[in-house]
Each structure stands twice: as C-alpha cells, then as structure tokens.
Amino acid sequence: MVNFPLSPHEATDLLPLFREELRLCAVRPGDTVVVFTDARSNPHYAAAALGAAVDLGAEASELSLPYLGVRPQPQGPPARLRQVPERVVAFLRTATLVVDLSTAFRLFLYSRALRELLRSGVRVLRVAASEELLARLFPTVEVRALTEASQRALQKGVELRLTSAGGTDIRMEKGGRDVTTQYGYTDTPGRWDSWPSGFLYTAPIEESAEGRLVLSPGDLLVHLGRYVTEPVVCSIKAGRIVEVEGGADAMLLRERLASWGEELAYRISHIGWGTDRRAKWIAMANRPPADSGAEARSIYGNVQIAFGANYGIGGKNDVEAHEDLVMRHCTFWIDGRPVLEDERLVEAHLG
Template sequence: MGHEEIAARILTTCMGLKHGERLVVVTDAGKVSMGNLFFRAGLALGADAVLVVMSERTADGQEPPAAVAAAMAAADVVIAPTTRSLTHTAARRRATDAGARVATMPGITEDMLYRGAITADYEVVRRRTEQVARILDGGRAVRLISGEKYELFLDITGRRAIASTGVYRDPGSAGNLPSGEAYLAPVEGSANGDLFVDGSVAGLGLLQDPLLLHIENGRLVSAEGPDAERLLKLLDQSPQGRMVAELGIGTNDAARLTGTVLEDEKIYGTVHIAFGSNASFGGSIEAGLHIDAVVLRPQLYVDGVLLVGDGRVYV
C-alpha cells in the first residue's frame, strides 16, 4: 500500500472524512511532504481540501498564527502533521468547540505510517483506553513509582480523563494520530515528589541517560542528568513552563520507543508526565508550551489500587 493510500485510509477510517467536507491540512516547513500527502489524499476522496503551511513552532504547545487558527475553526476535519504539537493549544480548542474533528500528528514520519502504533487494532485500543479513562475519572489520589524507588504523588480529584483512542469521527472530537492514551490534568499545585524519566522527552528526543526530576507543589524545582539543563531551558521559555500539567497512560500495544513522543507516550504500560499548558483539557495553566516526559517501566496506583505495573495496564 502506497503512502497516499495509507493517508486516505487514515482520513476515512480514523476521521470519517466524507465527500465535499472541508478538510484543512496544517503543516510546517519541516513536514511539508507529509502535509502534501494528506492534502492529495483528501482531494482524491472528494474533500474541499486546503493545505496550510506555517513557519515551524519553537515548542510543543505554541500557538499557530491567527490565520491558521481561523482556518482550523472553519473546517469539518483538521489533520496536522507538524514538527511541534498543536494538541494543547487554544487554536485546537476553538476548532473542536466549533465542531471540527481534529487529529494532531507532531513529529510524524513516513516510517510511522507503516509500522508501530498506527498498525494497532484500534478497536482493542479504544476499549482499553476508555476503561483506563473511567478509572482515572473516579480516582482521587495517584502514587507513581519510577526508577523502582522514586515516588510522585498527585491529586486528580474531580478531573475528567480523556480517552485518546485514534478514532475522531464525532463533531468536536480530537486527539493524536497514532494514538492510544488516557490522560488528565492533575489538580494544579498537588504534585509532590520525584520522577525518574528514562524514555524520551518532547523537544529532546530519546534519552541516552535518565533524568531525575524533583517536583514540589506542582512545579519542577530542579533536575539531574546530562540533559537536565536542556530540559530546564526548554521549560523556562514560559513562566508557567515548569508546572505539572498532565498525567497520561499509554494503551497502544503496537507502539514503539522511537524518540518521537507522539509514538513513545502511547506505548502500552508506560506513563508520561507533562509540564506547561493544560487549559485545553480541563486544567487552568496557559504556558504556551507543553512538554511530555515518558517513563518506561512505572508502577501507578489510583487510590491504592495498581493500574499500571510491569509493563501492563490492569483493566
């Protein structure tokens, strides 16, 4: 199957694109070839397709230009193969509020169209992800163990979990492609403890050596490891950049560790903690960036009950 055929399958199967619908493909200078792929596929499917190319953003979660945001809000379907993530932006939120179905694909590569998370049985992923989201929805206290001995405690009381299933056919639905995660915004200021990050970090890629992050009252106060300075510099682009924004659980058993967080955070049995913005999914932080950090072999308890451990999700 060729690239364009795969893109067409994604548009029809995952997005439910119909003949005559308004499709906006948002891309940037670093991902123009991927943008063109989905644009051509949309045209072949009979969509009223528009390709929008913007300058590359400097961080995940940075807002696109106003003209791009306006185009997104006027679309039936938005697909965004970009270098940096538009998932947790006000532009994405306005588009879904207007009824658009939105799929963000930050860092997507041609290889990821053929292998890994995109090849999963998405019906299985959907069921598993929704089960995890229901558990998080009813939870209050989270205890996350990473690096076998480091503990991070978070309050999730009253926070609604989002099941990112990879299928966005309903008006106002949105998420990543490929996908497979359940996530929420922990109560701001509630996170305390240490986090051992041994997978990848958005903006840094695959970690050659782990990072140890120290968190107090919902804020990253210090970091240890060879990439610590790079991480802090990335987060310090915004006064709110060090705030704990997200707790997520990977549910896709076909996802691989690639160094691209788009796929890495979906790996079955992993957990990710993000810093920065969370206003687009139930929080109150507007940082202009959103940086995910992936933990490969965690244990995670919700109200004392094991939910993630030994590379498994217990649902």
C-alpha cells in the same frame, strides 16, 4: 528540518494509507476537509490527504501559510508565533475535518485556536510522523478499546499516586478534570487526535502534586531525544519542580526547563500511560525525537508525566513550555488501587 522524498510519485504511494485513515475519521460525501500546511510541511502528505478526501466524496482544500513560526528578537533566540491567526481559525472553522500538517505552530494542541475549533464541532487530525510510523502503528480496534477502558478507570479517580522501584513517590489530586484519549483518529465532532498514537492523560490539579520523581536509566527525556543514563531526582512541591539532582542528564533537564524563561515550565502539566503493544522502547535510538515522540508516548505500560503547558486539556498552565518524561517500571495508583504495575495494565481495575 522536515525530510521527505523528492520523487513526485510519493503521494501516489501514500494515497491508500491516507484513504484508510480518513475513512476511520468518518469522512463521507458532502464533508469539508481542509488540509492545514505551511512552507515546511511534507507536500506528499498534503497531496495524499487531499486525494484521499476527494476519493471519499468530500470537498477538499488546502490552506497553506508561510513559515511564520519564528520572529527575530533583539536579544536571545527567535520567538515563536504561538497563536494561529484569527483569519486562519475562521477558515478552519468551516471544515468538518482539519488535517493538521503544520510545523510552525508546534503547540497547537495547547492553543486557544484549537479549543475554539473543537467547540465548534470541527474534528482535527494531527499528522507529523514518518511514513514508516504511520503504517506500522496504524490505528487498531485493540488500541482504541484499551485506551477507552483506561480512560474510564482514570476518569472516576480522585487521588492519583505514582511509585517506582527507583524511588518515585508522587501524589496528586485529579479533581473532576477530564481525561484526554489518543488512539490515532477522530470520528466524532469536536475531537482532536494525532496519527499515530495510543495513550491517555489528565491534567491534575496543578498545586496538588507533591513528592519525588526519579528517572531511572532507560527512561526518556522526550524533547531532548535522550535516554537517561543515571538517576535524575526531581523534588516536587505544590505542583512545581523545585530541585533537579543528578549527573549530566539532570544538568540537561535543568537547562532545558530554565531555557523557557517561564516559571510555569516547572509546574506539572499532565500524567497518564501508553496503550499500544506495537510501540517500541528503542524508537528514539533509531530516529529523531520529532518523529519518535509519538511512539515513545504510546508504548504499552509506560507512564508519562509532563510539565508546562496544559491549558487546552483541562489545566490552567497557559505557557509555551512543555516537557514530556516517559518512564518504565512504575506503579500507577488510582484511589489506592494499582491500575498499572511494572509496564503491565491491571485490566481487572480498568473501566
């Protein structure tokens, strides 16, 4: 469910915020901006984005679809329509910038449609957070600089290792795969970003991950909207979770992974860390995960590890399932050197 004020004046209040965001996205006179929506998108965001684009001299239009995110099934839960229709992709490809406010295609980041748009040079900005979060975590020079310095360090890495006082010890190979950055705006052709955000990640060689992942009290099961209350121990072999041990939190994670009905749901997707000092660990206690997930991933010095889909970020897991886990008090090693220790980046080891 998408919540938004009923007042028709809300878009007027949002216009300055969206104008500054699109300015960061290098929108200029003569550009073409397409606002991509569906029946459940926030209409005030759409109006503000259109107004901001016009204010900056761009040609602006909105492409709105019915809510096509689910289809009835003879048995079981409704199935999601995973791919954006080709006719829609063809229209979006005409844009300089796509402002993605859609709700139906929740894995657009991992879709072939997005890869096609980015290869065409289209910039894509995802906007799904609350107004409060858009303003409080508005992109800054510091977040971008720290994210890009972290990217340079991770890009050069070959062997990655994650440890924690709680018992985590996982090793994996990065290979030559690229690092994806998010700092809240897109100002170069072919770049995707989400406003707000401040983190980076890479898809390791899937079969290379081996070891034990221990979620400690206070760590986050992002898509379950839950803080871990007792240790959860995940055994990982050949890149796949083979066992989840613990109490109620472990049971919920097991059920969540099994609910996808796909083996690739258990395989490692990506790993990285957060770079925004303004993001708060208590965010998920105050808001639902649909709104607080971006903040949870952005928390400075966290470590995030995910399982499932990674097709669009350099991996090969072409699947709908995706599970983000966000952890505190970890050490992240790149080729034997710690770049992050107990929620603090070791800047001497960054790029």
